[in-house]
Amino acid sequence: MAKVRNRIPLKLLVVGGHPADAFDNAGGTCLHHTRLGDTVSALVLTNGARVHDVVISDGMRRKKQIPQGKKLEKLLEIRSKVKKEEVREACAIMGIRDVRFLTYDDSIFLVREKIIRDIACVIREIRPNIIITHYPYDNGGLADQHALTGQSVLHASWVANSVDSEYPNPPHRVAQIFFMGFPSHVVRDNALLREFSAHCQVYVDVSDVIHLKVEALGKMKSQQYNGRYTLKRSEAVEGSAGLGVGVPYAEPFIVAYSDIYQTLPVSEFLLKKSQEQEKDWFGRVGFLVSKDGNLGRYQRVLNTKHRRFKKE
Ligand SMILES: [Zn+2]
Numbered sequence: 001m002a003k004v005r006n007r008i009p010l011k012l013l014v015v016g017g018h019p020a021d022a023f024d025n026a027g028g029t030c031l032h033h034t035r036l037g038d039t040v041s042a043l044v045l046t047n048g049a050r051v052h053d054v055v056i057s058d059g060m061r062r063k064k065q066i067p068q069g070k071k072l073e074k075l076l077e078i079r080s081k082v083k084k085e086e087v088r089e090a091c092a093i094m095g096i097r098d099v100r101f102l103t104y105d106d107s108i109f110l111v112r113e114k115i116i117r118d119i120a121c122v123i124r125e126i127r128p129n130i131i132i133t134h135y136p137y138d139n140g141g142l143a144d145q146h147a148l149t150g151q152s153v154l155h156a157s158w159v160a161n162s163v164d165s166e167y168p169n170p171p172h173r174v175a176q177i178f179f180m181g182f183p184s185h186v187v188r189d190n191a192l193l194r195e196f197s198a199h200c201q202v203y204v205d206v207s208d209v210i211h212l213k214v215e216a217l218g219k220m221k222s223q224q225y226n227g228r229y230t231l232k233r234s235e236a237v238e239g240s241a242g243l244g245v246g247v248p249y250a251e252p253f254i255v256a257y258s259d260i261y262q263t264l265p266v267s268e269f270l271l272k273k274s275q276e277q278e279k280d281w282f283g284r285v286g287f288l289v290s291k292d293g294n295l296g297r298y299q300r301v302l303n304t305k306h307r308r309f310k311k312e
Contacts (some may be wrong), residue, residue: 010038013128014096015119017149018048018106019087020220026132027094028206028213028238029251041126042091044148045115046106047080051250052223055079076105076243083222084235090216098126098203098260109145111152111176117166119156124169131157135179138197150179175257178202182237200252203241207248207287211294212232231290239288245274247289 012033023030029238055075064206067075075177083100091099102118123131136150154177161173181200206213217230225233234249243248247269257266273281 001148007036009036010130011128012038012040012127012130012132014040014042014128015042015044015094015131015133015149015153017109017134017145017169018046018052019044019083019101020048020052020223021134021146021149021219022087022099023094023096023183023213023216024220025249026178026204026253027090027096027253028115028209029253030204031203031209031212037050039098040096041100041122041128042087042120043122044087044099044101044103045119046102046109046145046150046215047076048083048106048223049076049079049110052078052108053083053223060257079222081167083220085101086219090219093212093216095218101165104245105147109148111148111155114309115152116155116159116261117164118154120164120297121160121167121169123160124164124172127172128306131174131177132180132253133177135198143201150220154176166215177256178222178253179256181241198254200241202253203245203247203250204253205242205247205249205250206238210238210249210289213238214293234289246281246285249287249289268288 004245010033012030014022014026014030016025022044030042034040064218066072080103084099091097102115102124104115133153134146134150136147136154137149138144138147141147141151157174161171163171181203201237214230214234217233218226219227238249238251241252242248244250
């Protein structure tokens with residue numbers, strides 16, 4: 001993707017509840033932005049070791065007794081470091097070089113003043129135009145660390161926009177917040193989502209970088225994302241979102257603030273899609289990263305099909 005001349009580079013900040021959330025919902029979108037010359041930073045709120053780690057949350061389930069006190073603290077610290085390194089490697093693949101960790105304990109995660117002020121401090125320092133974070137009503141908005149992260153970020157965006165005697169950075173107003181559309185509200189798989197009425201208004205076509213997202217997910221060995229899961233997940237999650245809008249793979253978003261234009265917005269893609277034949281649609285969405293690999297192969301498949309269609 002070539003850099004666009006005269007385009008003012010944007011600053012983006014991704015705020016995730018757990019380490020992998022720094023890239024696993026919106027990583028393809030982030031890579032598109034960095035390829036355009038925008039800067040993307042990521043902020044992870046918790047160490048994620050208690051909820052998603054092969055040694056701690058998974059391994060200790062089978063033990064008769066778990067380590068106590070300082071021993072457990074030390075182990076949490078070690079596993080937290082492992083996860084940080086994995087996330088840094090994964091984020092680098094997705095074009096995110098500035099990755100920060102607040103390393104809060106993920107045992108009981110609540111919306112509280114300290115966390116809000118910490119996030120606000122990072123917002124005032126980075127001064128992002130766009131924040132990407134979890135949907136505040138994720139999983140019904142109840143006792144869900146993703147939803148509570150989204151709620152904390154909303155509070156923090158207000159705090160960042162006011163002066164603070166503890167921090168020298170001037171106030172900063174965020175232009176737009178995009179809530180990540182994965183995963184719970186896409187598939188209404190539990191009772192908490194019964195009354196859920198939000199929908200994703202923006203989808204980013206990430207088909208050209210989905211193979212890199214698969215590679216990035218594979219870095220998360222601490223939560224056993226390496227192996228066939230990454231391909232299955234990409235087909236089931238990004239693939240499902242893409243299928244809904246007519247591209248092979250997409251990342252969906254819910255927009256926080258109504259946007260303002262001089263005329264009504266309609267994308268080139270929608271205009272093109274409105275003119276196409278069904279076989280074009282099926283040819284496009286039928287691309288499988290698990291079978292076809294990267295977009296180069298995808299384009300070759302499409303070209304072959306187009307040539308064949310012309311002969312018919
Ligand atoms: Zn998470």
